[in-house]
Amino acid sequence: xxxxxxDSYKSRTTFGLVVLVAVVVVSGVxxxxxxxxxxxxxxxxxxxxxxxxxxxxxxxxxxAPEQFGAVDVTVPPESAEQxxxxxxxxxxTVDPALLVEQIGRTLEAGKIxxxxxLIGRKALSEDQVKQLQELAGQARLKLDEDRPISEIGELxxxxxxxxxxNLRDDYGARIYxxxxxxxxxxxxxxxxxxxxxxxDARPGRAVMVDALGIIDAFLQAAFRQSFETARxxxxxxxxxxxxxxxxxxxxxxxxxxxxxxxxxxAVLNRENVAxxxxxxxxxxxxxxxxxxxxxRRADENSPWRVVEINxxxxxxxxxxxxxxxxxxxxxxxxxxxxxxxLILYFGFDEETLTARTERxxxxxxLMLQTDKEKKLTLSGHTDAIGSATYNESLSGRRAETVRQFxxxxxxxxxxxxxxxxxxxxxxxxxxxxxxxDNPDGRRVNRRAEIYLDF
Numbered sequence: 001x002x003x004x005x006x007d008s009y010k011s012r013t014t015f016g017l018v019v020l021v022a023v024v025v026v027s028g029v030x031x032x033x034x035x036x037x038x039x040x041x042x043x044x045x046x047x048x049x050x051x052x053x054x055x056x057x058x059x060x061x062x063x064a065p066e067q068f069g070a071v072d073v074t075v076p077p078e079s080a081e082q083x084x085x086x087x088x089x090x091x092x093t094v095d096p097a098l099l100v101e102q103i104g105r106t107l108e109a110g111k112i113x114x115x116x117x118l119i120g121r122k123a124l125s126e127d128q129v130k131q132l133q134e135l136a137g138q139a140r141l142k143l144d145e146d147r148p149i150s151e152i153g154e155l156x157x158x159x160x161x162x163x164x165x166n167l168r169d170d171y172g173a174r175i176y177x178x179x180x181x182x183x184x185x186x187x188x189x190x191x192x193x194x195x196x197x198x199x200d201a202r203p204g205r206a207v208m209v210d211a212l213g214i215i216d217a218f219l220q221a222a223f224r225q226s227f228e229t230a231r232x233x234x235x236x237x238x239x240x241x242x243x244x245x246x247x248x249x250x251x252x253x254x255x256x257x258x259x260x261x262x263x264x265x266a267v268l269n270r271e272n273v274a275x276x277x278x279x280x281x282x283x284x285x286x287x288x289x290x291x292x293x294x295x296r297r298a299d300e301n302s303p304w305r306v307v308e309i310n311x312x313x314x315x316x317x318x319x320x321x322x323x324x325x326x327x328x329x330x331x332x333x334x335x336x337x338x339x340x341x342l343i344l345y346f347g348f349d350e351e352t353l354t355a356r357t358e359r360x361x362x363x364x365x366l367m368l369q370t371d372k373e374k375k376l377t378l379s380g381h382t383d384a385i386g387s388a389t390y391n392e393s394l395s396g397r398r399a400e401t402v403r404q405f406x407x408x409x410x411x412x413x414x415x416x417x418x419x420x421x422x423x424x425x426x427x428x429x430x431x432x433x434x435x436x437d438n439p440d441g442r443r444v445n446r447r448a449e450i451y452l453d454f
Contacts, residue, residue, distance in 0.1 A: 080129035083116050090120020092185035096161060099186060100149050100177055104165040107175070108143050110136045119177075123188040131193050142168040152176070152216050153264025153276065160189070162212055167194070176208050211274035211295045214304040215264060218293075219278060222247050223257065227367050235296070238307040242340035242452045245367055247309065249342075249360050254318045256280040259288065272297050274304070280314070289317035342450040344402060345443070348383075351397040353405060361402065364450060365409035372412065377451040378402050379419045383442035384430035388422055396420030398448045 078086070093099045099118070106115040112132050116124060135141050143149075144166040152162040158181065165175040176192035192208045208216075214233050221229035225248050227241075234244065250256065258264075259279040268275040274295045281288040294308040342364065344357040353361070368374050380395030380402075399418040407413050423430075428441035 078113060080126050080133060083113050083129050084121060084124060084126050086113075087116055087119075087121035087124070089122060090187050091118045092182075092187040094185055096163065096179050096181075096186040097149065097151070099179070099188070100163040100165070103177065103188070104143050104148055104175075107132065107136070107141045107165070110141070112136055119188045119191060123178075123191050128191055128193055135193075140167060140169055140173070144168045150174075151261065151263065153212055154262060154266050155210075155212055155269060156266060161186075162208070176213075178208075209303065211269060211304045212264060212266070212276070215276055215278070215293050215295060215306065218306055219258065219264075223251050225252060225363060227363065228370055233306055235305040235307045238305075239309060240340045240452065241367060242342050242450075243309055243311070245342060245363055245452075246340065247311065248363050250311070250314060250318050251280075252359065253356060255283045256289070256314075257283055267292070272299065287317065289314045342452070344448045344450070346398055346446045346448070348442075348446065349386075349394070350446075351394065351401050353401060358405065361405050362409060365406050365411050367452075368406070368411045368415055372415070374452070375415050375417065377417045377419065379421050379425075379449045379451070381421055381425060381427075381445055381447050381449065382423045383445040384423045384426070385442070386423075392420050392422035395422045402448045402450070 091099065103115050103118050106118060112129065115132070116129060132141075145168065147166055150164045150166055152164055154161050155178070160181070161179050163177045163179060165177070167173045167175065171194070173194035175194065176190075177188055178190035178192075179186045180189040192213075218230055218233035221227075221233070222244065227244060227248060230244050230248070231241065257280060259281045263279050265277045265279070266274070267277055276293050276295075277290050278293055279288065279290045291312075291314040292308075292310040293306060295304050296307045297304045342360065344353070344360060346352075364376075368376065378399045380397070380399030382391040382395050382398075384391075386394075396418070399420060403413075403416050403418050406416060423445070426441070426445045427447070428444040429438055430442050430445060432438050
């Protein structure tokens with residue numbers, strides 16, 4: 001029997017082809033089942049009841065903030081109604097800041113459909129989608145370069161929080177995102193959009209008009225030294241102008257700002273009563289303090305108003321930080337007659353104003369110039385060293401120095417009354433219980449008080 005090498009080669013070739021085909025078929029089947037598995041995993045609801053993020057969104061959310069780019073969307077532009085009808089229930093993530101910034105970056109790129117996919121259908125209305133499209137067309141969705149997002153505060157501790165996208169425009173406009181946390185993951189529950197400039201997007205306007213929105217707008221105005229705007233958010237029967245002015249002074253002189261992490265925390269948030277803790281820190285982050293703010297409204301159709309500001313801890317921190325030398329500092333005290341009194345301090349046997357007291361008076365002068373009917377009483381005071389006659393004269397000169405500064409700042413003289421009280425009304429004892437000199441007490445007594453009688 002002869003041996004044909006060609007037939008042998010054909011047999012081996014045929015066998016190899018069979019093996020190759022088998023490998024391809026098996027690989028295809030395996031790939032099919034893996035793809036089906038991954039697809040079903042992506043569609044299943046997570047433990048919060050919200051749909052898991054699509055794979056391409058997960059990859060974006062896993063990036064560091066500086067690597068953010070817009071979600072790639074290749075579909076053609078759609079109407080607001082089409083966009084809304086196509087939405088799922090949004091994306092959830094463990095890190096709320098990551099979700100908020102991704103939404104912001106996607107909006108900034110003008111990709112409204114992609115941003116709406118991240119937000120979800122329950123948090124958006126058709127009018128809001130249209131407004132986002134209009135803002136994108138006006139190039140008004142660019143984020144602030146220095147601080148693109150901000151955490152506003154908590155509506156419910158560790159369950160509901162508010163964040164803001166800070167837009168880069170002339171109006172300080174913001175887009176607000178209320179987030180809801182379920183079983184460890186955050187998703188968007190509500191969206192608040194800025195109005196049309198200049199009136200409805202101006203700094204200080206409360207886009208979200210619930211208790212948290214009002215307190216945030218109030219504090220932002222105080223940080224900007226915008227007294228009249230801050231005053232518009234309070235109940236004037238409960239919160240004095242002096243307290244608002246004192247808060248403005250402390251914020252500026254103490255160089256305070258709201259803390260980045262959980263700046264406002266709800267202590268109580270009921271239907272018509274709310275209380276928050278405001279967390280502040282110095283601009284360099286070296287010192288921190290907090291104070292309480294209470295709000296109230298008559299009913300669900302009435303506006304929220306600030307009705308109490310407890311500054312005790314903030315003022316104590318402020319006084320401790322600026323302590324030293326021969327001048328005492330705390331810009332606000334309770335008046336025995338009721339209300340609050342602004343207070344300025346002087347050095348021993350001095351009647352000149354420091355740079356700090358001049359800035360305080362600038363704020364007061366702005367308050368007075370907004371309403372020509374407002375009046376104030378200036379009382380000058382001294383410590384106990386020296387004769388009664390000398391101290392009466394010194395206290396008068398201190399009150400006159402303050403009056404003249406206000407007049408030079410544009411306040412009509414008829415709005416100011418001055419009183420020289422010498423050493424007759426000390427705030428602290430000038431001597432100890434044993435009769436020894438009390439320098440700390442005397443520092444507090446060298447002052448001029450500004451009683452705002454309006």
